[in-house]
Amino acid sequence: MRWLGWLFIKIFVRELGVVGGERIPRQGKVLFVSNGEQALFDYLLVSWLAETAYEFVTVDDDALGMLVGKYEQIVPIGIHYWGRRRLRLTAGVRVGRVVSGDEEEVRRELAEVCRLFVDVEQFEGLQWVATLLATAGAAPSALGREAYEPRPTLQLTERLYLGYLRKRAAEPKVVAEIVARVGRYQAELARLGIVPAEVFLPLRWGQAAFFALREFELLVMGLPWALWGWVNHVLPFWGTRQLVGRREAAVRQKSLSTFLLVGGLLYVIQAVVIGFILPTFWFVLYLLVWPYCGLLAILYFDRVGSAWRRSRTFWYFRQNSEAQEALMAEGRAIIEMIYALEE
């Protein structure tokens, strides 16, 4: 299952943050207990993170009580997803300490692990600030690397949150001043449609030419596959979205299982229709290429968006170099101020 987890992360996870990964045992059998926001996604992430033989169960599963007694190494693992309205998610994983006690202890530890997710969620701006801190005031990395380079954003968000709570009590005026300054900066970048990392985009023509060539090659070569993927997935995807979108929030929360059920049915109908039209060889080829192109289309259109955004930022800064300098200076000043406050 590890390769499936790897594939899942590559395709569907835009950004992955792991806190406490060093706690995952490297020997012996392990029981992972997740909070089960999206059980299937949780399982795929765990299959990627697991270093040894394991079993997986969500905290809501009836089998939890029975399984807890069988294992000496139980790892509570909190997984939270951001950006669920988009196809590619941001996933945060917090690994709890290994326990070997009863079910109550597992639940307590899991609740502790997940507490920060719940708390941090209330401070949406913190994540944005963490992405600014993660840039360290340096040039952004090449496009398409986000998924395989575990990003420090989650750790930074947690540090920010804990620091924020501490400082808010001790120095409320200073904290309020920083919050206001960050808010103004965030609003300005939002107005310009620029993400924090790209504030520090180098404006060298050589680098820009290389970027254009690399993205052009990729986007031209990938276009036929991506279009094929889009055309062949748009109907089940759109149909599922329409059906799921009309349901109440509690059902939408578990949208994955609904998607699999409704989407699966629509896929079967489409396959049957195509099966009647195409000869056997071409139908088998179609079935093989179908999921491949669909997955490729997800990454492709995501990349088109990123490339477009970066190009637009480049042009804006080329024509307004003073604006970039001002934004870079302000960004670095905020980063320094936050770290100074922590010290």
Added chain:
Amino acid sequence: MKEIKRVWAGSWPSDRITLGIILVVWGTITARWLVQPGLAVYWGQHLAILMVFVGCVAALVRYEGADWVIWARGLLIINTMFVLYYTLGFVAFDVIPWLGDPYVLAWEKMLFGRSMSVWIEPYTDSFFWVEFFAFVYGAFIPFVYLSLFFSFVGRSKEERVVLITGFSVLYALSFLGYLFVPAKGPIVYQAGAYLGEIEGGFFHSLVLASIESAGGPHGAFPSLHVGATFFYCFFDLRYNFLRGLTYLPFGILIAVATLVMRYHYAIDAVVGIILAMVAIWAGQKLSREVLA
């Protein structure tokens, strides 16, 4: 002696692997020259390649740490391998006293039960398919150069080291096949088994011209067309996922194109893919020494 030890200690795994394959080629020519006259030109050529390569590696070791060294090393390894690719096309058939085709065909029949290149002929025997696969076959050249360019420029040191090391492993292992199993491919060895000649248009004539300019069909086992394509795909799947995913179907089409164009047996493609996997794995393993 002390200087040699210093250069050896400072060399990278890719240098040693490339040196190893040059020595194997040169050593084989030397051994054959003892019993077969007329190999002086090959012997001299490869001695020259050996000396130039050792001299360049000594210079690279001396200036280790400078920014340009990684670029120079990449150029050195890639160029040396490309030169060897060319010379082996002649050396293998003049130096090795046996032909590899019967063995390769026997392995092919053992694995697939038939010659796949002959089997596929009736399905692709049309102007459209010949032109399509000739285009795919020819597209390999720009793909390789673009991949090399994108794998080197704008990359981290780690990625460049893995690429050079894996590249040297892939080519060195393939050259062992070229040298000791010298095969011309089904287009020559099974010429009488096909229903007719391949008839294509512009792209087909382009492929024919480029093969002729490289000295005619040679180096069938293993297929570096397939091996190199999959090597870059596997490399990109790790370091530039979308590009790897985009070109993976191209790798499969290349494998089919080698059969349709009759330049390779199916077993060549299978071994090419296996070598690409080995090269990526070895590239990562061996480059740890340099990166450490």
